[in-house]
Amino acid sequence: MSRVVFSMGANLGDREANLTAALEAVRPDLVSEVYETPPWGGDDEQPAYYNIAVIADDPERGPEDWLALGQRLEAEAGRVRDPERPYGPRTLDVDLIAVHDGGEPVRRDEPDLTLPHPLAHLRAFVLVPWFAIDRDAELPGRGRVRDLLRDESIAADARALRRLHPIWSKQYE
Numbered sequence: 001m002s003r004v005v006f007s008m009g010a011n012l013g014d015r016e017a018n019l020t021a022a023l024e025a026v027r028p029d030l031v032s033e034v035y036e037t038p039p040w041g042g043d044d045e046q047p048a049y050y051n052i053a054v055i056a057d058d059p060e061r062g063p064e065d066w067l068a069l070g071q072r073l074e075a076e077a078g079r080v081r082d083p084e085r086p087y088g089p090r091t092l093d094v095d096l097i098a099v100h101d102g103g104e105p106v107r108r109d110e111p112d113l114t115l116p117h118p119l120a121h122l123r124a125f126v127l128v129p130w131f132a133i134d135r136d137a138e139l140p141g142r143g144r145v146r147d148l149l150r151d152e153s154i155a156a157d158a159r160a161l162r163r164l165h166p167i168w169s170k171q172y173e
C-alpha cells in the first residue's frame, strides 16, 4: 500500500481546469482548497499560480508509478519546458512531496526521483495546503509541517497566499 502527497501547481491556461483534469485521473482521497500563490523561486515575471495539495493511496502503485503518473498528467496538460527558466510558467506541475510504503517513508536520492522532495520545506505553497488537509503531516527528515510553518520566512510567504475555494468534492469519489 503506498500513499503519496502531491503538490500540484498551474499558472498558464485555465489553471483550475488543468488541476481538475489531473484530479480526475488521480482520483485522490484528500484535496486541499485552491490557493492562489505568488511565483516562488525568483522568476517573478509570470502569472500567479493556483496550488493544491493532494493525498492518494493505491496498493498497486509504488513511487516510480506515482512519478510516471504525474509526468503523464503534465504532458497531457501540454506542459512545455523552457531550459532557460527552470522555475518558469507552466500549465501543470506535479511534484511528489513524500511517499509512504507500508507506513514507512520512502527515500530516493536519484535526479529522476528524490524523496522526500528536497525543497518542500522551503515552500509555503506546498506546506500550507498540505497542512490544511493533514494537521499531523510530517515531512520525513524535516519534521512536522506544523513546525516548519513557524519558520519566519515560510510564515511571511504563507501570508502572501490566498485561499480561494474547494476544487474537489465527494461527488467524484
Ligand SMILES: Nc1ncnc2c1ncn2[C@@H]1O[C@H](COP(=O)(O)OP(=O)(O)OP(=O)(O)O)[C@@H](O)[C@H]1O
Binding pocket: 081, 086, 087, 093, 094, 095, 096, 097, 110, 111, 112, 113, 114, 115, 116, 117, 118, 119
Ligand atoms: N520528488 C519529485 N517529484 C517530481 N519530480 C521529481 C522529483 N524528484 C526528482 N524529480 C525529477 O525532476 C525533474 C524535473 O522536474 P520539473 O521540471 O517538473 O521540476 P520542477 O517541478 O520545475 O522543479 P522542482 O522540482 O524544483 O519543483 C523530472 O525529470 C523528475 O524526474
Ligand SMILES: Nc1nc2c(c(=O)[nH]1)N=C(CO)CN2
Binding pocket: 008, 009, 010, 037, 038, 039, 040, 041, 049, 051, 086, 087, 088, 093, 095, 125
Ligand atoms: N507559487 C508557486 N511557485 C512555483 C511553483 C508553484 O507550484 N507555485 N512551482 C515551481 C516549480 O516547481 C516554481 N515556483
